[in-house]
Amino acid sequence: MRITEMVESKEDTELSFTERIKYRTHLAFCKTCRSYEKQSALIDRALSRLMSSTPKNSEPMDDAAKKKILDKIKRNEN
Amino acid sequence: MKAIIEEWFHEYSDDLYGWAYHKTSSKEVAEDLVQETFLSAVKGLKKFQNKSNPKTWLFAILNNKIIDHYRKKAKSAAxxxxxxxxxxxxxxxxxxxxxxxxxxxxxxxxxxxxxxxxxxxxxxxxxxxxxxxxxxxxxxxxxxxxxxxxxxxxxxxxxxxxxxxxxxxxxxxxxxxxxxxxxxxxx
Structure with missing residues (x-):
């Protein structure tokens, strides 16, 4: 497994002792890896927010489409 | 009990539609997903039992529909x-x-x-x-x-x-x- 891959999977599956040592040692000497580790965490948080934020100024649904759906709801309720 | 879904429709359909449109960039798909969401809500109303906020519940259903949509799309363009x-x-x-x-x-x-x-x-x-x-x-x-x-x-x-x-x-x-x-x- 590529070291950078561990950045992602370690949040879900715990790394083994050997992997943890390998990971930490590698990162101590790899500036880009350390920067990616932080970027990856930032992307994580940004994605979680992005996925849960409702868009502003969105257009309402067409009245015709609304009527159609409402009719279907009524028919399915019975 | 029956009319409650209609009430929710009036209250939340624009928000749900806005979200679906934002995620799919298609008016038709967004309308379909909102429709499917409410039809699932009609079927699953018994499961809801006022346990959560209706808006949260409807959005959870919609999010699953959105993922279904992505999955179908991924399959068709394999x-x-x-x-x-x-x-x-x-x-x-x-x-x-x-x-x-x-x-x-x-x-x-x-x-x-x-x-x-x-x-x-x-x-x-x-x-x-x-x-x-x-x-x-x-x-x-x-x-x-x-x-x-x-x-x-x-x-x-x-x-x-x-x-x-x-x-x-x-x-x-x-x-x-x-x-x-x-x-x-x-x-």
Missing amino acids: VNNERLEHKYTNTTDSFFDSNQNWKVSGSEVAWEEEVHLLDNSEFKKTLDQCVDKLPDNWRLAVVSKYLTDKTTDQICQEMNVNVSNYWQIVHRSKLMLKKCIDNNWKH
């Missing part, structure tokens, strides 16, 4: 997707040398310390556009992971991949997102 996935895999592999170490060009943009980016609307827009550029299957993995509270096992089952494949997809998607932010986000 050949093109494979080509795109192959291309993007090559791209992400090219970030590393033969020892699997990062290739460093010296022109990397450092944005990892900028926690305020989370509130920056331009940054969010860039990230959103970057997610849209991912191959369908990769986007499906990312959206399933962050949009719903599904476990890794559930997502793997639905995508029909094993756990290590899944992490590889997430890994490559995030590398592409990093690259895409590096390239497109202006400080």
Whole structure:
């Protein structure tokens, strides 16, 4: 497994002792890896927010489409 | 009890539609997803039992419909997707040398310390556009992971991949997102 891959999977599956040592040692000497580790965490948080934020100024649904759906709801309720 | 869904429709359909449109960029698809959401709500009303906020409940149903939509889309464009996935895999592999170490060009943009980016609307827009550029299957993995509270096992089952494949997809998607932010986000 590529070291950078561990950045992602370690949040879900715990790394083994050997992997943890390998990971930490590698990162101590790899500036880009350390920067990616932080970027990856930032992307994580940004994605979680992005996925849960409702868009502003969105257009309402067409009245015709609304009527159609409402009719279907009524028919399915019975 | 019966009319409650109609009441919810009047109250929340625009919000649900706005969200579905935002996630699918298609008026027709968004309308269909809202319709399916309410029809599922009619069927599942007994399960709801006022346990949660109706808006939260409807959005959870809609999010599952949105993921179903991505899955169907990924399936129908399987050949093109494979080509795109192959291309993007090559791209992400090219970030590393033969020892699997990062290739460093010296022109990397450092944005990892900028926690305020989370509130920056331009940054969010860039990230959103970057997610849209991912191959369908990769986007499906990312959206399933962050949009719903599904476990890794559930997502793997639905995508029909094993756990290590899944992490590889997430890994490559995030590398592409990093690259895409590096390239497109202006400080």
